[in-house]
Amino acid sequence: MTFPIEIESLAKTYRGKKRMQVEALRELSLNINQGEVFGFLGPNGAGKSTTIKILMGLISATAGSARLFGTEVRQAAARRNVGYLPENPALYDFLTGREYLSFVGKAFAMTDGAIAERSGVVLEQLQLTDAANRPVRSYSKGMVQRLGLAQTLLHEPELYILDEPMSGLDPIGRSLVKDIIRQLKRQGKTVFFSTHITADVEAVCDRVGVIAKGKLQALDSVDNILRSGVEGYTVQINGGGDLAAHGYTQLEEQGGMREFLVPKDQFNDFIAQVAVEDGKVELIETKRKDLEEFFLEIVKQGNVSA
């Protein structure tokens, strides 16, 4: 079975001046499944863009290999079914938005008719119709970013590789991008995007890979992470005896109401105890680590082990 993206023991060492070396990527292995939205989450300098540039054939790996739909990334043909948005894209500024899309469409061997039709659709989708006949030189940063996204959608590829697609956008733009990603998912497309913002991952991703210091630190479904992040519950009790005497942590007391923090593995015992003491459970709330805490913890561990 071929995956949209296959990454095998990928490594990249940048060699700079004065024999300075940066190990940007070490032994990265990762397969992206057909139809999933994958969040490539990592702090600045983690190696996200390096990975993506290797996938797009812009730089070569020092070791390991990578394939898109089974084709080695060194070959131009590997990119035929891919829409790529670079980090802070720069688009030919002497062309108008429409001319630029037309250039991209020709590079993907689309017919003139298809280019005209699809350009109209994607320009509208990214709210650039009014600016379509103006040179890109006159666009704001957010508009350039949106035109870059329009480019990825133009030829309706199966795979989307987006490097920080939400950066440089205002809240409206960000939610627009999230909508587009969700829509692509509904169409069964594969989306691989990098970000350093956990909320973006939580909002749209099926699976997340956390990268720090050039190493993949964690790889799991977003649902699993959120479930395993449950630390315990806060329970409000009305009445009942001296539960604190049984070792439970009492957080608050107000009138007859008391609030306890109950660890996950003691929850059943606690409820049983409440029943014994003749108390009444009023409210249970899950206390969980969110993705952000999970992320920060992993990055901290990565720093210690590195």
Add this chain to the structure above:
Amino acid sequence: MSLNTLLILNIRWIIRDRILQALAAVSLFLIMLVPAISAFSMRQTQELAVTLSLSFVSFTLLIFALSLGSTIVWRDIERRYTYTVLSLPLDRGGYVMAKFLAVALFLVVAAALVGSCSFIAIFISSFKYPSQIPVQWGMIMIAIFMDTLKYMLLAAIAILVTTVSTSFFMPFFTSIAIFMAGSASQEVFEFATSEAGTRVSGVVRLATRVIYYIIPNFSAFNFKLQAVYPIPFDPKQISYVTLYFLVYTALTLSAAVWIFSRRELT
């Protein structure tokens, strides 16, 4: 197909470049001053008009070849356009070839335009101050044609240098240096291999020989003298020089494609 797309893109870029537009306008204006300047010489006005016009065409093409050749790839890298263009399913060989072809095509158009204007200038001069020698229209055309080939080769060399460099100044000045060395190499070579040259140390003579064979011989493209005076020459020379141009340009571009295909676009 993709070469075509890239070629059109680059031609658009060149045509829409404000600085090039200004340069073209200035050169067209200056060439119209040739009849007036030639008139000052009082004698051999027509010969002077031809010399001036040809030098002027040559200088214009030199400026275009250098400024375009050393920036057309560099600007893509400098402004980070390479990420969006070279991540399309286009191969880098075609990318480099399209860059060269766009510059070459621009040089041909520029030579035709400035050349036509110089024809008008020469015609005015020769009409007002006729010379005993008829104007060598055919030879003037050949001289301009050979000049165009010369500057295409220079542009190819400038593109080759930009494929290894990241700065603007390095390719620009390296190309100028190669151009000057290549224009003078014939004389230096002849001196070094002559009787008088034996007095120079052996190392210098060897170095001269090596440089002579590596650096393109730009002086071979110079047919200006034949265009001004009716000097007999072997027409085969034109085919030899054209062949030399084709081989040298092909080798230069192959090297540029080979290097650029391996270049890291970080």
